[in-house]
Amino acid sequence: MKTTASPKAPLPVPSNDHLTERSRRARTEPMSVLPLGDGLYEVESASDHTYLIDLESGRCTCPDHVFRKARCKHIRRVAIEITEGRTPPPGEIAADCHDCDETMFVDENADAPFYCADHEIFPSDTVVDRETGDRLTVVDVSELRADAVEIGAADTTVAEYATNENYDPDVPVVGAIYPHARVARNGVVPSSLKVYVFPRTRLEREVRAE
Ligand SMILES: [Zn+2]
Ligand SMILES: [Zn+2]
Numbered sequence: 001m002k003t004t005a006s007p008k009a010p011l012p013v014p015s016n017d018h019l020t021e022r023s024r025r026a027r028t029e030p031m032s033v034l035p036l037g038d039g040l041y042e043v044e045s046a047s048d049h050t051y052l053i054d055l056e057s058g059r060c061t062c063p064d065h066v067f068r069k070a071r072c073k074h075i076r077r078v079a080i081e082i083t084e085g086r087t088p089p090p091g092e093i094a095a096d097c098h099d100c101d102e103t104m105f106v107d108e109n110a111d112a113p114f115y116c117a118d119h120e121i122f123p124s125d126t127v128v129d130r131e132t133g134d135r136l137t138v139v140d141v142s143e144l145r146a147d148a149v150e151i152g153a154a155d156t157t158v159a160e161y162a163t164n165e166n167y168d169p170d171v172p173v174v175g176a177i178y179p180h181a182r183v184a185r186n187g188v189v190p191s192s193l194k195v196y197v198f199p200r201t202r203l204e205r206e207v208r209a210e
């Protein structure tokens with residue numbers, strides 16, 4: 001960087017051409033953007049320089065920003081990648097769906113498991129129990145964790161329940177019923193309408209045939 005500019009020389013005035021050039025380079029130069037969380041991004045340039053960008057305060061550690069106060073090509077590149085959905089916005093991180101390899105952006109403080117639109121479940125959805133292959137209908141998706149919910153009179157939590165030991169204890173619980181309630185002569189058998197509680201990861205949304 002040249003810091004010994006002659007006082008007689010006119011200072012370069014940023015022209016529209018300069019601004020256009022920054023935009024163009026922001027878009028076309030090879031750069032890799034790495035989201036670090038807390039609104040910070042690391043950008044590695046084609047020349048192997050690494051700069052730190054704080055997007056919300058609009059700061060970058062590159063000379064163009066530090067010395068010329070420019071909205072440099074790195075800040076622009078991060079903004080472009082966010083707009084195009086290639087990198088998560090401040091406050092979000094990239095995460096994979098638990099049941100497929102789709103990547104999505106989720107709140108950076110949220111807890112796994114995460115599910116894509118195809119695998120997220122809601123009340124009335126049909127799910128398959130991975131242990132038994134049984135189909136069930138979702139009644140409720142809780143915020144409570146499997147290691148915090150006790151099963152009826154049994155002195156055990158959903159997470160500790162024997163057939164749930166292969167599933168993470170710190171996932172939400174889901175209440176579900178078997179879809180075909182039993183009907184006796186005098187009507188529906190109430191016990192067949194019992195809501196069973198499962199760790200979320202034990203259930204998989206039924207794949208619908210196209
Ligand atoms: Zn920069
Ligand atoms: Zn998925």
